Amino acid sequence: MFIGKIVGSTVATQKLESMRGWKLLVAEAYQVTGVGVLEPTGRTLITVDTLGAGEGDFVLICQGSSARMTPETKSVPVDAVTIGIVDTVNVAGKTVFQASGSKDETIRVAEND
Secondary structure (H helix, E strand, O other): OEEEEEEEEEOOOOOOHHHOOOEEEEEEEEEEOOOOOEEEEEEEEEEEEOOOOOOOOEEEEEEHHHHHOOOOOOOOOOOEEEEEEOOEEEEOOEEEEEOOOOOOOOOOEOOOO
């Protein structure tokens, strides 16, 4: 399981019947650096959304065989699934990410945007 940021979506009009109705999101994987900053890894993937995540959201992603262990995806041929929308990331007693709208103003995310 890892943290990713939703950076877009994918539309596939032709796909397996079992995949119909699923929203496909483009996510970029993130990591926490040694200095306590959440930063992109440069790796992107397509994830099946089970929660209603949207562009700009930080999410928890399961990949590989674990992606098919949710009730929603157990019979769907997926390799990555969004299983949570992140509110806060704390590392070594410091908040390195806080979702917008929070009272905590200690948002430390390394991004170019």
